[in-house]
Amino acid sequence: MQQYKVAVVGACGAVGQEMIKTLEQRGFPVSELVPLDVAAKVGTFVAYKGGQVVVREAKKGAFVGVDFALFSAGSDASIELAPAAAAEGAVVIDNSAAWRMDPSVPLVVPEVNPQALDAHKGIIANPNCSTIQMLVAAKPIHDAFKIKRIVVSTYQAVSGTGAPAIEELKKQAAAFVKGEKIESEVYPRQILFNALPHIDLFLDNGYTKEEMKMVNETHKILDPDIAVCPTAVRVPVFRGHSESINIETERPFTLEAVRALLEKAPGIKLMDDASKQVYPTALDADGRDETFVGRLRLDPTVPHGLNMWVVSDNLRKGAALNAVQIAETLVARGYKRRS
Amino acid sequence: MQQYKVAVVGACGAVGQEMIKTLEQRGFPVSELVPLDVAAKVGTFVAYKGGQVVVREAKKGAFVGVDFALFSAGSDASIELAPAAAAEGAVVIDNSAAWRMDPSVPLVVPEVNPQALDAHKGIIANPNCSTIQMLVAAKPIHDAFKIKRIVVSTYQAVSGTGAPAIEELKKQAAAFVKGEKIESEVYPRQILFNALPHIDLFLDNGYTKEEMKMVNETHKILDPDIAVCPTAVRVPVFRGHSESINIETERPFTLEAVRALLEKAPGIKLMDDASKQVYPTALDADGRDETFVGRLRLDPTVPHGLNMWVVSDNLRKGAALNAVQIAETLVARGYKRRS
Numbered sequence: 001m002q003q004y005k006v007a008v009v010g011a012c013g014a015v016g017q018e019m020i021k022t023l024e025q026r027g028f029p030v031s032e033l034v035p036l037d038v039a040a041k042v043g044t045f046v047a048y049k050g051g052q053v054v055v056r057e058a059k060k061g062a063f064v065g066v067d068f069a070l071f072s073a074g075s076d077a078s079i080e081l082a083p084a085a086a087a088e089g090a091v092v093i094d095n096s097a098a099w100r101m102d103p104s105v106p107l108v109v110p111e112v113n114p115q116a117l118d119a120h121k122g123i124i125a126n127p128n129c130s131t132i133q134m135l136v137a138a139k140p141i142h143d144a145f146k147i148k149r150i151v152v153s154t155y156q157a158v159s160g161t162g163a164p165a166i167e168e169l170k171k172q173a174a175a176f177v178k179g180e181k182i183e184s185e186v187y188p189r190q191i192l193f194n195a196l197p198h199i200d201l202f203l204d205n206g207y208t209k210e211e212m213k214m215v216n217e218t219h220k221i222l223d224p225d226i227a228v229c230p231t232a233v234r235v236p237v238f239r240g241h242s243e244s245i246n247i248e249t250e251r252p253f254t255l256e257a258v259r260a261l262l263e264k265a266p267g268i269k270l271m272d273d274a275s276k277q278v279y280p281t282a283l284d285a286d287g288r289d290e291t292f293v294g295r296l297r298l299d300p301t302v303p304h305g306l307n308m309w310v311v312s313d314n315l316r317k318g319a320a321l322n323a324v325q326i327a328e329t330l331v332a333r334g335y336k337r338r339s
Numbered sequence: 340m341q342q343y344k345v346a347v348v349g350a351c352g353a354v355g356q357e358m359i360k361t362l363e364q365r366g367f368p369v370s371e372l373v374p375l376d377v378a379a380k381v382g383t384f385v386a387y388k389g390g391q392v393v394v395r396e397a398k399k400g401a402f403v404g405v406d407f408a409l410f411s412a413g414s415d416a417s418i419e420l421a422p423a424a425a426a427e428g429a430v431v432i433d434n435s436a437a438w439r440m441d442p443s444v445p446l447v448v449p450e451v452n453p454q455a456l457d458a459h460k461g462i463i464a465n466p467n468c469s470t471i472q473m474l475v476a477a478k479p480i481h482d483a484f485k486i487k488r489i490v491v492s493t494y495q496a497v498s499g500t501g502a503p504a505i506e507e508l509k510k511q512a513a514a515f516v517k518g519e520k521i522e523s524e525v526y527p528r529q530i531l532f533n534a535l536p537h538i539d540l541f542l543d544n545g546y547t548k549e550e551m552k553m554v555n556e557t558h559k560i561l562d563p564d565i566a567v568c569p570t571a572v573r574v575p576v577f578r579g580h581s582e583s584i585n586i587e588t589e590r591p592f593t594l595e596a597v598r599a600l601l602e603k604a605p606g607i608k609l610m611d612d613a614s615k616q617v618y619p620t621a622l623d624a625d626g627r628d629e630t631f632v633g634r635l636r637l638d639p640t641v642p643h644g645l646n647m648w649v650v651s652d653n654l655r656k657g658a659a660l661n662a663v664q665i666a667e668t669l670v671a672r673g674y675k676r677r678s
Contacts, residue, residue, distance in 0.1 A: 149640050149641075151490045151585045151640075153492035153570075153583035155494070155534045155572065155574065169532075173512055173515060173516055174516045176512060177512055177513050177516040177517075178516075188616050189620055189622065190622055193508075193575060193576050193577050193621075193622070194576060194620050194621050194622045195494040195574055195576060195581045195620060195621055196620055197581070197583070197618055197620070197633070197634050197648045198616065198618060202613035202614065202616070205636065205637075206594075206613055206634070206635065206636030206637070207636060227639075227640030227641075228640065229585060229638045229640045229644065229646065231492075231583040231585075231634070231646060231648070233494065233581075233583065235494065235534055235574050235575075236532060236574075236575050236576075237532050237533060237534060237575075238532050242534050242536070242572075244492035244536070244570040244572065244583075246490045246568060246570075246585075255545075274541035274545055275541065277527050277537065277541070279536055279537060281528055281533050281534060281535055281536075282532075282533050282534055283528065283529055283532070283533045294536070295536050295545070295570070296545065297544065297545030297546060298544075298545070299568045300566075301488050301490075301566030301567065301568045302488070302566075305568065307568065307570060309536045309570070
């Protein structure tokens with residue numbers, strides 16, 4: 001079986017760590033793992049397959065001989081290094097927002113638009129975490145009944161912000177329990193025991209960048225004709241984004257038909273039995289690969305309306321797993337070294 | 340100035356305590372405060388105006404001479420005792436769900452439908468917390484532009500469940516910080532660092548009772564023609580419900596017009612300046628009387644669409660304050676003793 005040299009850029013970050021774990025857990029055929037990060041991390045180690053791999057510097061020249069370079073070191077690093085990595089022959093799978101809306105860069109959820117991968121020119125973008133889980137759940141419904149409009153409100157975990165935000169929530173919890181002053185550095189307001197309707201920067205139209213990602217990425221990945229109205233909210237959860245999704249379709253459907261579609265759809269696990277209090281929560285999704293769907297019910301306020309509650313691990317399917325799945329899909333579709 | 344004998348049923352509960360505090364803070368003209376609760380609480384004291392008032396038993400006969408009886412002891416107590424209290428001459432203002440949909444019982448948010456109070460027959464119902472804040476914010480928009488449909492997702496605090504739920508969240512936080520096992524008794528799942536799309540019982544249509552309260556109470560209080568599609572979610576917040584509200588109106592509007600309306604509307608405080616990261620959160624609403632509105636923005640996916648983020652203290656405006664405001668409004672509209 002062919003094996004591949006895989007670099008992880010941002011190897012010491014929350015998503016980078018998850019990428020390395022995911023490569024290992026899924027048995028991706030790695031000939032050599034190359035953990036890369038900023039100069040300050042060089043010489044530290046990451047755990048991989050029971051051993052330790054030394055971290056090298058993420059810079060030009062580091063990608064020679066690399067097949068797949070999984071990037072999760074922020075937009076600036078991706079803008080600077082992704083073209084260099086591609087020029088050195090690697091296929092970049094980039095988790096930042098830097099390249100997502102570039103017309104020459106495929107933006108891919110393997111369950112939704114794997115065919116888009118074939119046109120890549122060395123850089124492939126991983127969508128935003130909130131978009132990925134929404135589209136995994138929406139895709140089978142759209143194919144069968146044509147979605148016209150989505151109104152979505154999110155309940156997003158702090159790990160989406162990164163390791164410092166995880167630490168901040170832990171510290172705030174400790175301060176609360178000890179009766180000490182609660183301090184906020186990563187977020188503009190206390191996140192512990194609060195809900196912040198503010199993720200990423202505010203834009204002139206009153207939406208945040210996070211919200212507009214859900215609009216624009218849905219159009220690029222699934223269908224430009226789907227109207228998306230999002231509200232993105234950070235909640236004090238470590239891991240697992242939840243989404244309250246209201247859908248209007250063009251064509252009529254029954255709940256039974258939707259359930260049957262979701263049950264057989266790739267990447268989805270239905271947890272939906274109100275009579276037994278079965279529904280997914282962020283804690284159920286923690287560390288899991290599936291996108292969980294529950295609270296399925298008709299919305300009688302429009303001709304063909306549906307509500308659902310969609311939960312997924314934002315570090316796995318929302319980031320690391322989707323990136324590794326893109327590499328797997330490239331291999332399955334006949335990956336050949338670019339240089 | 341005339342003074343009134345006021346009983347609080349469920350005086351030792353989270354809302355009962357808040358009712359007593361609210362009566363005091365707003366200077367309601369109380370001639371005598373009568374704290375009532377179950378037999379087990381009799382002989383304990385509640386704090387009021389710097390002193391201590393002994394708790395008596397909530398039972399038939401306890402309401403003789405009482406002007407206003409504020410009930411917050413659950414539906415069973417309200418079903419049993421409210422008619423007796425009314426027969427003894429008190430005006431019952433009931434915070435439970437027991438009487439809300441009874442056609443002979445006014446269901447009132449003083450900023451929205453004070454005129455409904457005039458028809459009362461001894462029992463007046465306080466709406467559900469999630470409904471109250473939504474309607475305070477929706478009323479001026481509905482009057483001006485006629486709301487057709489609301490899609491709402493909530494972020495509800497544990498204090499809505501009562502004092503044991505507040506304790507459960509505190510205990511879970513302490514267990515987490517100490518690295519101990521996290522136990523759940525009040526909620527079916529861990530609420531700490533989680534989000535539960537489940538408030539009150541599930542009904543046959545897949546919605547919860549909490550969600551259907553938002554539908555049915557909106558119809559009774561504001562307008563039966565408004566279509567409401569709710570998702571009610573519990574989050575690890577002590578105090579303050581947040582709501583992500585999407586509105587479609589019949590008539591066109593501008594954001595400036597909506598802002599101007601909300602700025603002068605009773606009970607509302609606008610916190611809405613994205614350029615300065617100004618928006619309300621649950622912690623801002625804690626202990627406050629106002630309903631806070633922010634994240635106002637057009638929804639371009641429908642002809643006349645609006646998004647907003649509405650936050651209020653669920654124990655104050657969502658319960659105790661609204662009940663006290665009903666008593667104040669009755670007095671202002673010419674209250675006379677019923678017997």
